Structure formats: C-alpha cells, structure tokens
Amino acid sequence: MSHCIASPLQTPVAGDRKIVTFGSNMLGIVRQSVNGARSLSSQGFGDYMMRLRPVASAMRRYSSATKEMTVRDALNSALDEEMAADPNVFVMGEEVGEYQGAYKITKGLLDKYGPERVLDTPITEAGFAGIGVGAAYHGLRPVIEFMTFNFSMQAIDHVINSAAKSNYMSAGQINVPIVFRGPNGPAAGVGAQHSQCYGAWYGSVPGLKVLVPYSSEDARGLLKAAIRDPDPVVFLENELLYGESFPVSAEALDSSFCLPIGKAKIEREGKDVTITAFSKMVGYALKAAEILEKDGINAEVINLRSIRPLDRATINASVRKTNRLVTVEEGFPQHGIGAEICASVVEDSFGYLDAPVERIAGADVPTPYAANLERMAFPQIEDIVRAAKRACYRSAVPLAATA
C-alpha cells in the first residue's frame, strides 16, 4: 500500500495546487496485481497477505518516529476499522464497491466485507440517501458516499428533512446514526457544477453535525467519531487533500482513536492575529502564517474541524487574545461560514476587537473553468497574507480593492 512509501506525488509543495486524477495514487506498487485481477473469487494467499499489509505495517511502525499517512489512507483505514468493529456499519454509494471508490477511499472494502456491506448503487442519490435514512431509523449505521457533495443536492431532501429533523419531529424516539460523506468544494478545473462548497448550507440546519477534516489525523479521528455518533453527520472532505501526506502519531493509529465533535484545533499558536480556516484552507493559512512571521506578524491558525457545532469558545478565546480576526473559506461569501464566525465574535467579544473582522471567501461567481480565472475565484495564500496585514493595519491597500 503506497502509504508506507513516500512518493514525490505526495509531498505537499508550497503554494501549488495538486492535480489529482483518478487512480494516480493507485500506481501503488504492491497493490498492482490485486487491482489488475479484480476478481472477487480469487482469494489467494498472496491477496490475503496484501490486504492485511496496510494495517500490519501500521502496527509495525507503532513505536517508530513520526509516520506519514495520506488522507485517503486515513479515511480508508477508519472505514475499515469501524466496519470490522461493528457489523451494523455498511457503505453505500456509487462506485464504492467494484470500482474501489470514485476517489479510491473505499478501496479494498468490497473484497473484505462483501457486497452486502459495500453496496454499489444505481445513479439514484435521492433513492439511496433515503434508503440509508430508513436503515438508520432501524438502528443500522450507514455511511452514504456522495461522489461529490454537489450531487447531494439531488438528495438534500433526505439529508435535511428525513435525517436531520427526525429526532426532533419524533421527540427522541427515532435517531438517525447516518454519515453522509464525500468530497466538497472546488477541485481543479472541474467547472461550476462540481465546485461548490456546502459547508454553509448544511451548517445552518439544526439536527445535523457537519465535520470538515484537514489532516490525516483529523480524517481518521473525525470519521470514526462520525460513524459512532448517534446523529446524522455530514462529513465534508476535500478531493485535493486526498493525496496529501501528513504525519500521524501512534495514538492516531489506534483503532479506537477518535476526535471530539465540536472542538476546533489550534494548529499554530500566535498572538497578533487569529486566522480561522477549515479543510484545504488550513494548509494555506499555515503557509500564510509562515510568510507573515517574516514580517513580524505572529498569526494564530485555528483549524475549525467542525462547522456544526461551531467551536465558538475556542474562536472567541483566541480573538480575545489576539484582538484581530481573519476568516478563510472557499465557499460563496454571502451567508457563509465567515459570516457566522464574524457574528459570533461581534456578539461575544466585541470589546476585544481592535480591527474589523476580515472575511476571505471564494468570489461571488459560479466557478469558472479557465485556470487563471479559477485561481482568482478562490482564496490564495497571498490573499490571506494581505488580509492579515490589513487587520494589523500594516497594509495600505483598502478593503474594497481586493476581489
């Protein structure tokens, strides 16, 4: 499995956007024969050993120093472990089985758990999301994959009306332990209908928990927590992060590891300005913080991890320390996550603010296709740096000038 072998594709390069094509990571050397054969009935000893290998190698590296793991492998291992621990957990979605997952997140699960627990569906988002909800009503724990969250719009009635609201409408009689997961937000050059960020939409619905992992540790811990959680969880991943490698601690590799839902993580401590971000933007914010450090601005970066419930306590505590706030998101600006954070800070920590809150979001346009336009339509590291400098009154560029 390629997570043991550092490949040039996986090391993140500063400021670069990764173009990930299907299957690029699956040139994984050791897996080739299993992929090639693809016949479910050939269960030779060699295959058996190869299937065991990922976890075996994880255990082997237990005591060594920092281990690296891609987000893709983190998600795969989390699903694997949860399915092994609880027979009520099953995965359903398009191409999750024989195709090994549209983005290979569910690779190997079909061979291991069989077609009754890893279900390939027809192209019926509304249908299979609803089937998942009905199964969850009776106590099963479905993990419904949307190929991207843009397609969840075809099933949004079920995510919101039959999943999120049911515990309330039934006054606690029927809870819905379902997870809706999939890539969210822009990828690279996929056009307007494949690039929307749904954090703000789902984040406004009471009854849903909305999680946004960044690193591999986030991915593992939050997905495991989501699967074990008795409420509906919308798990927003990011396609461009799937191939990125992050160091994981030994604790994170334990099969019972999970992260709390509703708690943000302070990725980098600072005292001059608070930058909140989630998903891919955390990486950008961290790089921006390094740049700002050279200019003498010590930025604190908060990885939100959870949009609903939003960790207002951590954000406000940080703002009270630094007195300045920059929120970063890729979604549309109006009614976005940054708007909610800004309102929360104004309500709770108004007296502590030394500058207006800076909101960085995607441009207020459907995503263009042309590469240079797309780059302009989403926040870049320079935008975060500029905004932080503005918040610290170090910049002469006025607010309205930046797109």
Next chain:
Amino acid sequence: MSISSGPKIIRPITLQPCNRSSDNPILSDHRITTFIGSTRTLRLTQSISSSQRRSASTIVAVSDVAKRKSNKNLLLTKEEGLEVYEDMILGRAFEDMCAQMYYRGKMFGFVHLYNGQEAVSSGFIKLLKKEDSVVSTYRDHVHALSKGVPARAVMSELFGKTTGCCRGQGGSMHMFSAEHNVLGGFAFIGEGIPVATGAAFTSKYKREVLKEADCDHVTLAFFGDGTANNGQFFECLNMAALWKLPIVFVVENNLWAIGMSHLRATSDPAIWKKGPAFGMPGVHVDGMDVLKVREVAKDAIGRARRGEGPTLVECETYRFRGHSLADPDELRDPNEKARYAARDPITALKKYLIESKLASEAELKAIEKKVDEVVEDAVEFADESPVPSRSQLLENVFADPRGFGIGPDGRYRCEDPKFTQGTAQV
C-alpha cells in the same frame, strides 16, 4: 399465488340511481370513473357525512361484490371481521372528530383527512405484526391508528400537547412511533418511499449480514397517485426489485392530487403497470372494498415475508373530503363524489358482515358506540393535557448533544481507559 404480472380486473359496484335527478342514473361498467369535465364547478355540493349515510340511507349501494362473496367460503372469521370493522370505524370517527376540532380552533396548520380510504389502511395494516414497519405521507392519522398508536396519543399530537406521540413536536404530518414502528409521516410526497425501502433493506440486512435468521419484517409504503409520477418512486421501484427487498408499495389512488386530476397529470394512468416495468408484480385492486384489499395484501405481504421481493399494489380509492381542511374542494364533480360515497367501504363491510351472519346489527352498533367513546375520551385527554414546557423547545435536536468524543463528565471519551475495550479485530 394469485398475483401475476397482469392486472386483476375488478368489476366496480353497480349502483342504483340516487335521488338527484340531474345525475346520470345508469353507469356502465368501467374501471376508472370518467370525470373529464369535472373541473366545471356545479351547484353547491352537499357534503355527505358518514352520519347521514348510516342513518338516512337515501343512497342505496348494492355491492355485487358482497353478493358474490357471500356465496363462497367466508373470507374472514368473525374476530377478524369485527377487528377490521372496528378499525375502519375508528378511522372514520377519528377523522370526523379532527374536522370538528379544527373548525373549533383546537387543531391548526395542515390537516389531511382520510375519510373514504379506510379500506386500504385496515385491509393492509391489520395483517402486519408489531415489528413490521409502516411509512406514510401527510395523510397518516389513520395509518398510525391502524398500526396501534393509541387514539389519545394521536389526538394530543394533533392538538400540539406534550402528551402526543411526538410530544407535540411533529404534528399532523409527522406521526412517528418507535414502539409501533410507524416511521412517519412525511410532508414531501415521495420522501417516505426511500425511507420505507431503507427499512425493508434493514430487514434483509439483519437476516443476511447480522444473521438474525427469523427476521422477516415487512415494510409498507403508502403514498398517492401524485407521488407515482415522482422520481424517487421510480428510483425505489428499481432498487427494491434489484435487491429483492421485503416491501409492498401501496398506491392509494384517489384520483386527485389536491386539485390535479390523475388523468391530467399522468401519461399512462394505470399505475400498476409500472411494477412489471421494474420487474415486480403490479396489482390493481378496488380500494373501496376492504375484503378485496385484504386478499391482495395477504398475497403481497406473504411474498415479501418469504423473501420473494417487492410488489406494487394500486388501490382505487377516494377521499370523501378535500385534500386538506383548507381545501374548498371545488374542482371535483359532485356526481363522482356521490358515486364513490355510495361505495363507502364501511357500509359495504357492514352489509357483508350482516348478510353472511358473521355479526349482528347489535354487535356492530356496540362497536360504533365503543369507538365513539374512545374518540371522545381522546379529545378530553388531549384537551386536558398540558402544552409543552419552554424547556422542550431545545430538546431532542440531537440524540447525543455533546457530540461523540466528549463524555458526560466533560472529558474526551477516547481518554477513558474502558473505551479501548471495543478495539477492532482487524
């Protein structure tokens, strides 16, 4: 097995002329009533309430179906007959009381009544076990009652009191009962169908993956003719047949979706035909005759229980009232309403029970009286129940409000030493 992929031709009940001379007295045999032109608003419609029917009987229905049946072996025992009769009377009395309460202001919002369709609910649901599930639409009061939810709980829910089956948080359109496996109550048409398919999926999963060998729970999905044009319906017909799920899709074709007539909305009005297109039997049955519905239901539910897969049952039925209590119901032809009122399922069953000597007039009257008392008691109970307290507003949003990972003592769950005992065996 009496269900084939072909239709079941049911001859409609022939009627004697009713006392309105301007009506068309002789009706020919046809399966679907002709109401082209029923969008014309005619004279004032006389709403025919059930009390008029029971006492005055100005309209006489001669059910030749009932006549035929009384010559054959009896289709149901006395206990079953009385059970079904009581269920139908309860449904009718309850819905009539709802209308009264609504106009007195005790009930509010959207209320959709089931008068006239009781044969479908009683015919199907009375054959189920407690563990079987029922999923319905917004016209769900009677489905909940038939499944066993107490009348008191349903009435309190409609009044919005805290003693309701959903503590007043659901309302008329969202009847949930975990105990009786009533999975809602959905306002969006078509929304319940995938949820029902998921409940059926669970039954199959429990049997095959979790190895609960005796799990043969069946799910019934009730929905209307308007829903049969919705995308989710077709998606679920496909997946239910593909995976052979233990579900019965019951179409309550009452010919009207609010004011949209089924013929105006559907390219091929025969909904039962959509079943074979997806690989399951499609059956058409006279939904005003509870005995016929019961026969078809036995077959369909039996099929599902044996693991032979889904069935699509189209019940031709009719709602005597408007779509909801706010609907003025001007578009439907009074002739059509009169024709169906003459086929009242309760009257037909009563006639059958008496003629086949399964019950006496006195016994049936006793049942009606008992049901009246139950409904009165339900209203009293609901009236006297308290409204939800203020603190209830924020309750029940989540089953686990703190979010997994933080235990009740505020510490991270993953730090708890006992937590690692559930370690995955990989």
